[in-house]
Amino acid sequence: MFAGQVVFLIIACLMLGAAVRVVTSRRIFHAALWLIGSFFCVAVIYMLLESPFMAGIQLFIYIGGIAVLTVIAIMVTKGGMHPDSHTLGNGWSAAIVSISLFIVMAWTITQLGFPNEPGMPVAEEGLALLGAALVDPGGYLVPFEVVSVMLMVVLIGSLYLGRER
Amino acid sequence: MALAPPIAYLLAPLCLLVGSVLILMADVTLPKRESGSPLSWWLALLFVLVSGASSFVVGRDDATQVFAVLAYDPFTAYVWRLLLATLGLVVLISQAYISHNVKEAGFFYAALLLFGFGALVLTACTNTIMLILAVDFLSIVGYVLTGYLHDDKRSTEAALKYLIYGSAVSAVMAFGLSWLYGITGTADYELTARGLAGEWVWAASRTVEPLALIPMVTFVLAGFAFKIGSAPFHQWLPDAFEGAPTPVTASLAIIPKVAGFAALVRLTLVMLPETLTLGVWWRWPLVAFLSVMGMFLGNLIGIWQTNVKRLMAYSGIAQVGYALIAVAVATERSLTALLLYLTVYAIAEMGAFAAITVMSTHARSDDLADYRGLHHRAPILAAAMIISILSLFGMPGTGGFIGKLWLFTAALDAGRGWLIVIAAVNSIISVAYYWKVIQATFVHSDPEQGRIRVPNATMVAVTIAVFTVLALGVYPNVVLRWAEAAVHGFFQAG
Numbered sequence: 001m002f003a004g005q006v007v008f009l010i011i012a013c014l015m016l017g018a019a020v021r022v023v024t025s026r027r028i029f030h031a032a033l034w035l036i037g038s039f040f041c042v043a044v045i046y047m048l049l050e051s052p053f054m055a056g057i058q059l060f061i062y063i064g065g066i067a068v069l070t071v072i073a074i075m076v077t078k079g080g081m082h083p084d085s086h087t088l089g090n091g092w093s094a095a096i097v098s099i100s101l102f103i104v105m106a107w108t109i110t111q112l113g114f115p116n117e118p119g120m121p122v123a124e125e126g127l128a129l130l131g132a133a134l135v136d137p138g139g140y141l142v143p144f145e146v147v148s149v150m151l152m153v154v155l156i157g158s159l160y161l162g163r164e165r
Numbered sequence: 166m167a168l169a170p171p172i173a174y175l176l177a178p179l180c181l182l183v184g185s186v187l188i189l190m191a192d193v194t195l196p197k198r199e200s201g202s203p204l205s206w207w208l209a210l211l212f213v214l215v216s217g218a219s220s221f222v223v224g225r226d227d228a229t230q231v232f233a234v235l236a237y238d239p240f241t242a243y244v245w246r247l248l249l250a251t252l253g254l255v256v257l258i259s260q261a262y263i264s265h266n267v268k269e270a271g272f273f274y275a276a277l278l279l280f281g282f283g284a285l286v287l288t289a290c291t292n293t294i295m296l297i298l299a300v301d302f303l304s305i306v307g308y309v310l311t312g313y314l315h316d317d318k319r320s321t322e323a324a325l326k327y328l329i330y331g332s333a334v335s336a337v338m339a340f341g342l343s344w345l346y347g348i349t350g351t352a353d354y355e356l357t358a359r360g361l362a363g364e365w366v367w368a369a370s371r372t373v374e375p376l377a378l379i380p381m382v383t384f385v386l387a388g389f390a391f392k393i394g395s396a397p398f399h400q401w402l403p404d405a406f407e408g409a410p411t412p413v414t415a416s417l418a419i420i421p422k423v424a425g426f427a428a429l430v431r432l433t434l435v436m437l438p439e440t441l442t443l444g445v446w447w448r449w450p451l452v453a454f455l456s457v458m459g460m461f462l463g464n465l466i467g468i469w470q471t472n473v474k475r476l477m478a479y480s481g482i483a484q485v486g487y488a489l490i491a492v493a494v495a496t497e498r499s500l501t502a503l504l505l506y507l508t509v510y511a512i513a514e515m516g517a518f519a520a521i522t523v524m525s526t527h528a529r530s531d532d533l534a535d536y537r538g539l540h541h542r543a544p545i546l547a548a549a550m551i552i553s554i555l556s557l558f559g560m561p562g563t564g565g566f567i568g569k570l571w572l573f574t575a576a577l578d579a580g581r582g583w584l585i586v587i588a589a590v591n592s593i594i595s596v597a598y599y600w601k602v603i604q605a606t607f608v609h610s611d612p613e614q615g616r617i618r619v620p621n622a623t624m625v626a627v628t629i630a631v632f633t634v635l636a637l638g639v640y641p642n643v644v645l646r647w648a649e650a651a652v653h654g655f656f657q658a659g
Contacts, residue, residue: 104380111377112348137171142232143295146286149182150302153279156189157309160272161324 008048015041023094029074036067053127169223174237176219177245178285184212185278192271203264209256209274213281217249228654233353234292236431243651244288244427247508251419252281254515254626259412261620262526266314266410273313280306280416284424291435293342293352296428300338300392303421304331311409311417323408330401331391338388344381348373354436361441375442379451382443386451389432392425394478395455395485396462403470406478411525414474415518418481419511426488426507433495434655453493453584459486460591467598473521474531476598477514480557483595484510487588491572494579497656502571504648509556509564509637516553516630519623520546527617539606543617547606549627556634558599559592564637571645 018037025031039062046055133139172179188205195204220242228238235241256277263270283306287299308331312324346352349360361373390398406414433452437444463483470476488510491503520539521531523546528535540547556565569592573585619627637644 108344108377108380111374138233140234140294142234142286143292143298146295146298146302149279149282150298150305153276153302153306153309156272157276157305160269161309161312161315161321163315 004048008045011041011044011048015045029071032067032070032074035070036063039063039067053130169227171229171231173223174227174229174231175235176222177216177249178282180212180216180219181278181282181285184208184216185275185282187212188271188275188278192269192275203270205271205274206256206260206263209278210253212278213249213253213256216281217246217253220245220249226650230291231289234295235286235289236291237289238654239651240427240431240654241289243504243647244423245285247504247511248281248284248288248420248423251423251511251515252277252416254519254630255412255416255420257622257626258415258515258519258522260622262410262412262522265526273310276306276310276313277412277416280310280420284420287424288427290428291354291431293346293354293357293436295352296432297335297339297342299428300388300425301335303392303424304335307331307417307421310413311405313410313413317408319408320410321408323405327401327405334388334391334398337384338391341381341384341388344378345385348378354432358436358438358441361437361443376446378443379446382437382447383451385432386447386455389425389429390455393422393429393485394481395489396458396482397455399459399462399478399482402482403475403478406474406481407472407531411474411518411522411531414477415515415522418477418514418518422481422485423507423511426492426503429492430495430500430503433492434500439495448493448495452489453581456486456489456493456584457587459483459489460587461486464591464594464598467595470598471533472531473524473533473536473602476533476602477517477521480595480598481514483591484557486591487569487572490576490581490584490588493584494576494581496575496579497652498578499572499575500652500655501645501648502568502575504651505637505641505645506568506572508644508648509568509634512630512633512637513553513556513563513565516549516627516634517557519627519630520550520553523617523619523623533601533605536602536605538614539617541616542614543619545619545624545627546617549631550606551603552631552634554599554602556638558595562635562638564634564641567638567641 015038018034018041021034022031022038025034039058042062043055043058046052046058134144135141188208191208192205197203223237226239229236231237256274259273259277263273267273280303283299283303286295287303290296290299304327308324308328311327312321314320345357345361349357351357351360361375361378363373387398389395391401394402405417409417433444433447437447439445439448459482463479463481463486467476467479467483470479488503488506491499491506520543523543524536524539525531536550539550552563556563559565559569569588573588576582576585
């Protein structure tokens with residue numbers, strides 16, 4: 001348990017450091033790269049929690065999808081690569097919001113008293129259960145289908161709005 | 166009572182979905198018609214009507230869980246019909262405006278139907294995952310529709326503001342709901358309520374300090390406040406209203422608000438019942454605070470507006486404030502009043518926006534100054550505007566009076582007299598800006614200006630809206646009985 005805690009502390013410090021760099025970098029491109037580092041540390045924490053599926057999802061969706069998309073978006077945006085494009089206009093108000101959010105969350109966590117033992121037994125075929133739940137009419141079939149319609153709307157909508165004219 | 170197969174209960178949203186796909190396909194494959202109403206408009210109208218008709222296929226009194234995440238009951242049925250009626254009127258008033266301003270009408274009507282689809286799903290949610298999804302669905306279609314005039318800088322800017330604000334707030338809402346999920350281990354409303362009451366699904370003996378969850382339910386409420394356009398989460402609203410194409414403004418003023426209220430009522434009654442400490446805190450002070458904020462901010466800022474669409478935005482914020490009184494009280498009587506109130510609100514807004522749409526097609530401006538002498542130039546529109554505005558104010562003889570009367574007496578019954586005092590004070594403040602509209606349309610006149618031709622489809626919409634508002638003012642009993650039946654189910658079991 002002790003080794004696990006040490007690894008957790010190291011990873012958590014790395015994650016926080018990367019997160020701080022995301023907001024303090026002068027170049028928005030650097031911020032995006034630091035964001036990838038922060039996402040990666042989250043994936044490691046999922047591994048520590050013995051949830052390889054969540055770790056994989058974190059890598060695929062957050063790093064493989066969202067972060068790469070962000071990087072590409074910055075590269076194709078005019079002026080996105082210049083050093084002074086990222087200015088900290090509302091630094092103080094952002095700090096106040098983040099700190100108060102942190103206080104609220106820390107207070108909530110101490111009040112709730114999460115149990116030490118895992119509350120729910122981990123199923124052997126967790127992944128298969130997850131897949132089945134997504135297409136089970138008694139599970140998440142409707143949300144799954146609504147997501148597909150939503151993706152269609154997003155595709156057509158962004159094509160329509162982003163078209164050259 | 167024999168129940169239909171589950172898919173039958175989803176006929177109404179499915180019709181809208183099929184309609185929007187057909188419109189998209191027809192738009193791409195069929196040659197464009199040179200004159201007359203575009204085919205996509207007829208298709209949209211047809212599918213809204215079919216969808217409305219299909220909601221009568223299954224029994225109104227049925228109450229059942231559909232596919233584990235949606236609920237079909239009299240409440241859902243009532244709100245669906247209201248939403249579909251509104252959607253039909255929006256399609257009617259869109260026709261002239263859209264063929265005047267936009268080249269690609271096909272996707273517009275498809276998106277409008279999808280907007281309706283999202284609203285219908287949101288109304289029926291009984292699961293927090295479905296709730297987040299429906300809220301986002303409705304928002305995303307809303308962004309596209311708001312930015313639809315992509316030659317117009319204001320429209321794009323409005324869509325962008327809406328997008329950034331909406332993404333932030335729905336992230337906050339998802340964050341709040343994820344805590345509830347993490348603690349109870351379920352996304353279902355009813356199971357969440359049981360979990361919060363101490364009957365845990367997975368950990369047998371745990372107690373949770375209910376007050377510790379208040380920040381989290383506040384985040385959830387912020388999401389709702391954004392969706393229904395309530396202060397203090399209203400900053401995006403006047404800009405989106407001003408920049409959006411006017412028929413979209415009309416639908417933004419009604420559809421997300423009605424659907425959001427329906428979802429809020431269901432969540433309040435099922436997931437946070439009054440037996441929970443958290444549920445008590447949710448009603449008072451959280452929802453009551455939103456209500457008071459909405460009334461004051463909407464009415465006080467509304468006074469300074471000179472643009473009709475912005476004025477309607479602030480009027481809407483205030484109206485949401487009044488309606489939230491019913492959720493803060495959350496008795497059977499107050500929720501019946503809420504349904505009646507929302508019905509009258511939706512129809513009155515449609516009447517006003519029918520006139521505003523014609524004006525912004527014709528005059529290409531939404532300035533109140535351009536409404537001068539409207540009673541000469543288009544008497545029908547002036548009449549619709551006046552009757553709608555009087556109904557929004559709550560003038561006796563219009564539906565708005567009955568709505569407010571029921572709402573206020575229901576709150577009084579529940580011992581929330583001070584909310585009524587605030588609402589009454591605000592009704593008086595609202596005279597200041599409602600009077601400006603009446604003054605512009607009726608008092609001044611400008612003989613230089615020519616008559617305005619009202620498109621046939623808009624004429625139909627105006628007639629329906631005005632007639633309904635007046636009829637509800639004189640004889641609200643039929644709608645009231647439906648609303649009573651719709652709400653009764655929630656209070657039967659518990």
